[in-house]
Amino acid sequence: MLSGKLFFDYSIPKTLLIKLSGDWRISAGLLSVDEVTSQLIIHPDTAQINLSVSQDLKWDSGLLSFLFKLIRESGRKNIPVACGGLPQEAQRLLALALKAHGANTLSVAASKRDGGGVPDPLNPARKPREPFLERSGGKALQISESLAAGLNFLGDIAVSFLRLITGKSYFRPEDFMLIVQRCGVDTLLLVSLISLLVGMILAFVGSIQLKMFGAQIFISDIVGIAMVRVLSAVMTGIIMSGRIGASFAAELGMMQANEEIDALRTLGISPVEFLVIPRVLALVMMMPVLTIYADLMGVLGGFIISVGMLNLNGIEYLNHTQAAVKLSYVWVGLIHSLVFGVIIAVAGCLRGIECERNAAGVGTATTSAVVTGITGIVIATAVITFICQILGV
Amino acid sequence: MDPTTQPVIEVRDLDLGYNDYIVMRGLSFSVNKGDIFMVMGVNGCGKSTLLKSLIGLRAPAKGKVLYNGKSFWDEDETGQQNIMRRFGVLYQGGALWSSLTVGENVALPLQLYTKLSSRQIQEVVALKLSLVGLEGYEDSFPSGISGGMRKRASLARAIALDPDIIFFDEPSAGLDPINARKLDDLILELRDGLGATVVVITHELASIFAIGNNSVFLDAESKTMIATGPPNVLLANSNEQRVIQFLTRGADLPVNNGHIG
Ligand SMILES: Nc1ncnc2c1ncn2[C@@H]1O[C@H](COP(=O)(O)OP(=O)(O)OP(=O)(O)O)[C@@H](O)[C@H]1O
Ligand SMILES: [Mg+2]
Numbered sequence: 001m002l003s004g005k006l007f008f009d010y011s012i013p014k015t016l017l018i019k020l021s022g023d024w025r026i027s028a029g030l031l032s033v034d035e036v037t038s039q040l041i042i043h044p045d046t047a048q049i050n051l052s053v054s055q056d057l058k059w060d061s062g063l064l065s066f067l068f069k070l071i072r073e074s075g076r077k078n079i080p081v082a083c084g085g086l087p088q089e090a091q092r093l094l095a096l097a098l099k100a101h102g103a104n105t106l107s108v109a110a111s112k113r114d115g116g117g118v119p120d121p122l123n124p125a126r127k128p129r130e131p132f133l134e135r136s137g138g139k140a141l142q143i144s145e146s147l148a149a150g151l152n153f154l155g156d157i158a159v160s161f162l163r164l165i166t167g168k169s170y171f172r173p174e175d176f177m178l179i180v181q182r183c184g185v186d187t188l189l190l191v192s193l194i195s196l197l198v199g200m201i202l203a204f205v206g207s208i209q210l211k212m213f214g215a216q217i218f219i220s221d222i223v224g225i226a227m228v229r230v231l232s233a234v235m236t237g238i239i240m241s242g243r244i245g246a247s248f249a250a251e252l253g254m255m256q257a258n259e260e261i262d263a264l265r266t267l268g269i270s271p272v273e274f275l276v277i278p279r280v281l282a283l284v285m286m287m288p289v290l291t292i293y294a295d296l297m298g299v300l301g302g303f304i305i306s307v308g309m310l311n312l313n314g315i316e317y318l319n320h321t322q323a324a325v326k327l328s329y330v331w332v333g334l335i336h337s338l339v340f341g342v343i344i345a346v347a348g349c350l351r352g353i354e355c356e357r358n359a360a361g362v363g364t365a366t367t368s369a370v371v372t373g374i375t376g377i378v379i380a381t382a383v384i385t386f387i388c389q390i391l392g393v
Numbered sequence: 394m395d396p397t398t399q400p401v402i403e404v405r406d407l408d409l410g411y412n413d414y415i416v417m418r419g420l421s422f423s424v425n426k427g428d429i430f431m432v433m434g435v436n437g438c439g440k441s442t443l444l445k446s447l448i449g450l451r452a453p454a455k456g457k458v459l460y461n462g463k464s465f466w467d468e469d470e471t472g473q474q475n476i477m478r479r480f481g482v483l484y485q486g487g488a489l490w491s492s493l494t495v496g497e498n499v500a501l502p503l504q505l506y507t508k509l510s511s512r513q514i515q516e517v518v519a520l521k522l523s524l525v526g527l528e529g530y531e532d533s534f535p536s537g538i539s540g541g542m543r544k545r546a547s548l549a550r551a552i553a554l555d556p557d558i559i560f561f562d563e564p565s566a567g568l569d570p571i572n573a574r575k576l577d578d579l580i581l582e583l584r585d586g587l588g589a590t591v592v593v594i595t596h597e598l599a600s601i602f603a604i605g606n607n608s609v610f611l612d613a614e615s616k617t618m619i620a621t622g623p624p625n626v627l628l629a630n631s632n633e634q635r636v637i638q639f640l641t642r643g644a645d646l647p648v649n650n651g652h653i654g
Contacts (some may be wrong), residue, residue: 026503026507030513032513060587061587062517065517065520066516068516068523069516089586089587092582093586097520170505259485259486260488265450266448267501267502268474269505
């Protein structure tokens with residue numbers, strides 16, 4: 001596939017003449033400098049390298065990059081390289097690259113960006129206040145619009161996901177792992193604390209009623225079933241929405257404001273593939289794990305209260321929990337957590353990508369991501385509970 | 394039309410705007426191969442907006458943008474992608490990807506569109522970073538270098554793939570005078586060495602006259618272009634007062650001898 005050619009000539013003593021010909025463009029692939037360095041090892045008395053090119057040479061940065069490396073390598077061996085035989089333009093670009101640029105430490109603030117006094121009729125602050133009905137109508141339209149945008153976005157994600165599975169999309173495992181780590185490690189403490197407390201609260205509240213019937217042991221059922229079926233998923237979801245969903249929106253919002261997303265688009269990289277897919281996957285992967293963990297913490301919370309304060313037998317409590325919590329309940333909890341994971345990640349990323357291009361926009365996007373996430377969680381819980389009722393799970 | 398004289402970029406009767414808000418109307422100009430084309434105008438007149446329509450990020454309200462005769466906004470998505478792949482863009486704010494190091498930023502286009510091994514990509518990255526004077530900053534993150542250095546790093550990214558057309562949005566804003574001058578040299582070398590066509594949005598008078606061989610002036614008041622031609626010809630011959638003011642840093646504006654108020 002490589003069509004750039006090297007030819008070595010030793011007709012002048014102690015001098016290596018390298019003749020370059022063929023296609024030296026990046027698209028044709030790069031030749032390694034090793035060929036030249038091995039020549040220098042075979043002929044250790046080489047004191048000078050001359051370069052010459054053939055008429056048919058095609059070049060771009062591919063050639064420059066090869067020569068740049070070559071000149072620096074031979075510079076290390078104190079062998080001068082004469083570039084006189086190269087095309088003029090290549091010589092000049094090489095000289096520019098090789099020149100030591102000194103002024104790296106000088107820094108100036110990034111460029112300004114201001115509206116320059118041209119009135120912006122889109123600025124809502126300057127709009128006259130609309131009558132109430134018009135405003136509510138507008139809000140309703142906005143909601144349906146944002147629902148449509150959400151569905152559209154979900155479609156994009158699905159397409160990108162298919163491309164990922166078929167190996168056609170660009171995916172950086174490093175980024176993915178970093179986000180997974182953040183989803184898990186950063187929230188673990190919070191999830192532990194909150195689900196432990198919720199378990200305790202449930203046990204307390206339940207005990208007041210059950211004591212009247214002398215049926216305190218059923219506290220274990222209440223805590224176990226409630227936590228495993230919905231509560232740990234909901235609690236984890238709310239925590240993740242506040243921590244991770246918000247941070248997704250803030251990050252993508254900043255990227256939008258900094259034109260980073262534009263830069264991806266002009267390169268032909270879909271921002272959904274590059275930024276959204278790893279986030280959605282990471283969150284959807286971590287949600288069930290955290291939910292199972294929250295289940296355990298919730299049961300532990302109930303256990304602490306029941307055994308420590310209500311004087312129930314510990315072994316009996318655990319046995320009762322085991323009997324009450326069916327495997328199907330665990331599945332129901334996991335389904336909740338998967339759905340929440342999608343909702344939180346999609347809400348966060350969508351709000352981030354839709355973000356207005358300024359710092360205030362990033363704040364709005366973050367808040368809105370959390371609100372959308374939590375609203376979505378509650379609605380989804382209602383829907384899933386309803387479906388479970390119908391299915392009799 | 395003869396392909397050798399056909400302009401690389403031709404803008405025909407373009408209107409630009411955000412929703413109902415029209416920023417510019419009636420833009421028509423063409424950029425020939427090897428031109429260094431300057432887009433001038435005061436802050437907020439719509440230069441960056443024009444750039445977005447040229448590089449395919451924002452459809453214009455009306456009009457056509459032709460690349461080598463192909464109307465960009467009438468192409469389907471693959472057609473647009475093929476045209477866009479030959480662009481290099483330096484954004485006004487740099488727009489380096491903040492989660493990647495400087496080296497990875499420059500490497501990403503190469504990973505996507507060439508078949509080079511990762512070692513070869515490192516070599517090309519080293520070359521491009523040296524061209525902008527940032528050799529050795531491969532492993533820094535964008536947040537860890539200065540604003541001017543970020544700008545130069547994103548320039549290295551813009552030229553990673555040896556683009557046919559390079560767009561610069563205020564390349565020298567935020568650069569010190571030495572580096573601004575080096576940037577001018579680099580632009581010339583890129584044009585001569587790689588045969589690139591260059592479109593520069595700038596307020597930098599020195600570089601407008603030093604390297605620009607054609608230009609267009611966007612006027613904020615009348616919301617249209619009021620002059621086009623080589624910058625020094627405009628300075629000598631234009632009878633538009635606002636163009637002359639711009640090109641002479643407002644030399645005919647009243648001066649108050651440094652007193653304020
Ligand atoms: N996203 C946007 N939505 C609505 N209006 C916008 C948006 N971006 C810019 N504008 C308006 O469009 C006009 C042109 O903006 P643009 O950024 O193109 O100016 P510019 O010529 O690049 O200015 P500068 O020299 O400061 O970079 C401005 O009046 C601005 O208020
Ligand atoms: Mg601008």
